[in-house]
Amino acid sequence: MNLHDDPAEAAFRAELRDWLRSRLPDDDPSRTWSTAELREWSRDLSAAGYAGITWPREYGGRGLSAAYQAIFVEETARAGAPDHINIIGMNMVGPTLIAHGTDEQKARYLPGILSGRTLFCQGFSEPEAGSDLAAVRTSARRAEPDGYLLDGEKVWSSYAHLADHCLLLARTGPAEPKHQGLTCFLLDMRAPGVKVSPLRQLNGDTDFNQIILTDARVDDADVVGEVGKGWSVALSTLAHERGTFGITLTARLVAQFDRLLRLVREVGAEDDPAVRRELAVLHARLQGLRYTGYRSLAALRRSGEPGAESSILKLEWSLLHQRVCALALRLQGPAALLDGGDAAWHGYWQRQRLRSRANTIEGGTSEILRGIVAERVLGLPRSRQ
Amino acid sequence: MDFALTDEQREIRQAARDHLERHYPPLRVCALAEGPGGSEAGAWPELIRQGWLDDDLGMVELTLLAEESGRCLHPTPWWTTVALAAPYARAAGEQLTVPATFADGGGTVRPARSPQGWTLTGQVAAVPQAGAVRCLVVRADTDQGPAVFACDTGSAGLVVAELSTLDTLRRMARVRCDGTPARLLVGPDRAAEAARTARLRGGVLLAAEAVGVAAGALDMAVAHARQREQFGRPIGSFQAVAHQLTEAYVDTESARSLAYRAAWLVQHEPEAGAQAVDEAVLVARSAAVRTCETAIQITGGMGVTWEYPLHRWLRRALWLEAYPGFGDDPHDRVAERLLRRADPDEITPTAPDGR
Numbered sequence: 001m002n003l004h005d006d007p008a009e010a011a012f013r014a015e016l017r018d019w020l021r022s023r024l025p026d027d028d029p030s031r032t033w034s035t036a037e038l039r040e041w042s043r044d045l046s047a048a049g050y051a052g053i054t055w056p057r058e059y060g061g062r063g064l065s066a067a068y069q070a071i072f073v074e075e076t077a078r079a080g081a082p083d084h085i086n087i088i089g090m091n092m093v094g095p096t097l098i099a100h101g102t103d104e105q106k107a108r109y110l111p112g113i114l115s116g117r118t119l120f121c122q123g124f125s126e127p128e129a130g131s132d133l134a135a136v137r138t139s140a141r142r143a144e145p146d147g148y149l150l151d152g153e154k155v156w157s158s159y160a161h162l163a164d165h166c167l168l169l170a171r172t173g174p175a176e177p178k179h180q181g182l183t184c185f186l187l188d189m190r191a192p193g194v195k196v197s198p199l200r201q202l203n204g205d206t207d208f209n210q211i212i213l214t215d216a217r218v219d220d221a222d223v224v225g226e227v228g229k230g231w232s233v234a235l236s237t238l239a240h241e242r243g244t245f246g247i248t249l250t251a252r253l254v255a256q257f258d259r260l261l262r263l264v265r266e267v268g269a270e271d272d273p274a275v276r277r278e279l280a281v282l283h284a285r286l287q288g289l290r291y292t293g294y295r296s297l298a299a300l301r302r303s304g305e306p307g308a309e310s311s312i313l314k315l316e317w318s319l320l321h322q323r324v325c326a327l328a329l330r331l332q333g334p335a336a337l338l339d340g341g342d343a344a345w346h347g348y349w350q351r352q353r354l355r356s357r358a359n360t361i362e363g364g365t366s367e368i369l370r371g372i373v374a375e376r377v378l379g380l381p382r383s384r385q
Numbered sequence: 386m387d388f389a390l391t392d393e394q395r396e397i398r399q400a401a402r403d404h405l406e407r408h409y410p411p412l413r414v415c416a417l418a419e420g421p422g423g424s425e426a427g428a429w430p431e432l433i434r435q436g437w438l439d440d441d442l443g444m445v446e447l448t449l450l451a452e453e454s455g456r457c458l459h460p461t462p463w464w465t466t467v468a469l470a471a472p473y474a475r476a477a478g479e480q481l482t483v484p485a486t487f488a489d490g491g492g493t494v495r496p497a498r499s500p501q502g503w504t505l506t507g508q509v510a511a512v513p514q515a516g517a518v519r520c521l522v523v524r525a526d527t528d529q530g531p532a533v534f535a536c537d538t539g540s541a542g543l544v545v546a547e548l549s550t551l552d553t554l555r556r557m558a559r560v561r562c563d564g565t566p567a568r569l570l571v572g573p574d575r576a577a578e579a580a581r582t583a584r585l586r587g588g589v590l591l592a593a594e595a596v597g598v599a600a601g602a603l604d605m606a607v608a609h610a611r612q613r614e615q616f617g618r619p620i621g622s623f624q625a626v627a628h629q630l631t632e633a634y635v636d637t638e639s640a641r642s643l644a645y646r647a648a649w650l651v652q653h654e655p656e657a658g659a660q661a662v663d664e665a666v667l668v669a670r671s672a673a674v675r676t677c678e679t680a681i682q683i684t685g686g687m688g689v690t691w692e693y694p695l696h697r698w699l700r701r702a703l704w705l706e707a708y709p710g711f712g713d714d715p716h717d718r719v720a721e722r723l724l725r726r727a728d729p730d731e732i733t734p735t736a737p738d739g740r
Contacts, residue, residue: 001445001649002387261723276720283723284664288639291646298389312635370631378607378630380621
């Protein structure tokens with residue numbers, strides 16, 4: 001057991017911290033980034049070697065362990081840096097193609113994903129397939145001799161309005177059992193029959209999109225893995241998402257908590273006993289979350305699988321973030337009534353308070369996650385038939 | 386960073402669990418709880434043979450033993466010995482090998498010096514396990530300031546009167562001494578430092594025991610939810626039941642991470658450990674109480690009977706929540722360090738993010 005970086009990790013962290021400090025001198029939570037700025041930021045990250053940290057060297061990555069990815073997400077969160085614009089390509093699609101893709105697919109897509117030239121989105125969820133993802137209805141009809149036509153609707157797709165390609169789950173075998181008739185495809189987002197429109201969230205932002213597919217064409221060469229094996233490909237994609245995702249979320253919450261402390265001082269609530277008690281509980285639980293993430297990372301390093309305790313990270317993170325944002329608004333008293341330019345921090349906390357409501361839903365609802373812990377960790381009998 | 390137990394630490398934990406499960410199944414623990422001493426005096430030589438009082442056990446190893454002890458409510462005075470008394474013996478360069486506990490006689494016990502040595506006179510209202518131990522470590526105020534003494538429970542003028550106690554496996558007792566011979570363990574010059582270290586070590590082991598109490602109660606509730614059937618199904622298949630157990634699991638794992646982290650820091654960077662210990666105590670105490678309450682809820686009508694063992698775990702959780710031995714409510718200390726940053730180094734236990 002050692003709670004410190006080893007010398008190589010410490011060097012990586014120091015170098016990254018310097019690089020970030022030169023690029024982002026101060027954390028300004030109310031800053032908004034234009035697409036052009038995000039593209040530039042992402043190009044610079046790639047050029048500096050901070051894209052594909054855990055990708056194998058043969059595919060242009062740095063071949064480092066998840067511990068380095070954890071350092072990367074901690075330091076970028078601390079600096080208030082935005083995501084790489086191709087985060088879905090880098091963290092989900094790339095690893096999926098490395099595991100399941102053909103040599104042609106790897107050669108065609110991986111270099112562009114790393115450089116940020118080829119942007120990806122993901123098309124899994126549908127209006128009728130949320131928690132029950134295997135219920136996807138988007139159909140892939142055979143179009144002889146060498147392709148399929150896609151019809152259906154995908155929702156909650158981040159970056160779809162910018163993406164060049166989409167990793168998409170569709171039904172190739174409508175007569176087969178639910179989990180067997182699915183196939184994963186790489187869809188060209190510029191193809192005819194692909195229409196993207198923004199989904200407006202309850203806080204007014206548009207982080208996600210709807211994708212309507214009308215006879216959109218994919219070729220046999222665009223199948224990822226085997227036809228009919230899309231469910232296991234999708235599960236491996238989601239597993240990649242959950243790999244260091246918990247650590248990413250936690251690192252951002254640590255930065256968010258620092259902002260909360262800044263707000264406590266700004267409004268002069270340092271001596272309010274109720275505020276102090278809530279801060280202590282939130283901070284202690286946040287440290288519990290953080291060190292549970294490190295425990296999971298150590299298990300990942302030893303066995304290649306995150307430990308059972310990793311299943312609690314997203315669950316606990318979402319509830320803590322909601323509490324942090326709720327306290328931030330309570331601290332503002334009647335000023336919490338304002339929003340936008342008239343509110344403190346240009347309405348940052350108002351937006352976060354509303355946005356955080358989705359935290360217990362997106363990326364696996366708390367109910368689904370509790371079910372997973374109950375069955376797979378506690379070994380309780382399955383709740384659904 | 387490598388936040389994982391070593392193979393040797395895993396072996397220590399497994400050996401402890403095997404030993405405790407063999408000797409202390411719940412029914413035996415319940416019988417001892419209702420017996421005269423609330424603890425098994427004859428077990429001590431075996432604990433020594435098994436290495437539970439070895440001098441070279443680190444904080445992480447002690448944490449694992451305390452956790453396993455909490456899991457099955459290990460009914461000996463081992464916890465009071467290592468968590469409360471041993472840190473003072475350690476500060477004096479001694480090793481404690483007899484069952485012991487700590488009595489805070491600050492303001493109520495008066496030391497006196499005679500040509501034959503020190504004597505203590507006064508009383509301490511509530512001392513954990515005083516009736517089950519052979520050595521009392523007593524804090525008392527000398528003219529030069531607080532100091533720490535050790536005395537044998539069989540010494541002249543010492544009267545131990547057991548009190549009715551919420552957790553009968555860790556009974557409180559009133560200790561009176563009247564000219565009782567005692568040995569100076571830590572003089573006034575070093576008593577403050579010894580007390581600080583004792584608070585850190587004791588806090589870690591309190592958190593560790595709380596984690597074990599939570600884990601033991603959760604295990605019992607999960608086993609019950611797997612086999613108990615109602616409406617023709619095991620009740621663990623109902624989401625309303627399963628999700629409550631999941632919440633308890635989240636609390637317990639979070640507390641465990643904090644306890645291990647605090648143990649490592651107290652061992653390797655004691656000056657950095659205070660915040661980590663407070664955080665571990667705060668989360669682990671509430672995890673223990675909440676998990677025991679959940680476990681009783683899940684075991685239903687059975688869980689609220691005297692015969693069903695779970696109330697023993699709840700009593701221990703409530704004991705740990707109320708035990709005042711390590712200073713004021715940790716919430717306020719945690720908040721104070723966050724807001725004032727009076728001692729910023731103290732809250733920088735690891736490199737990652739500067740807190």
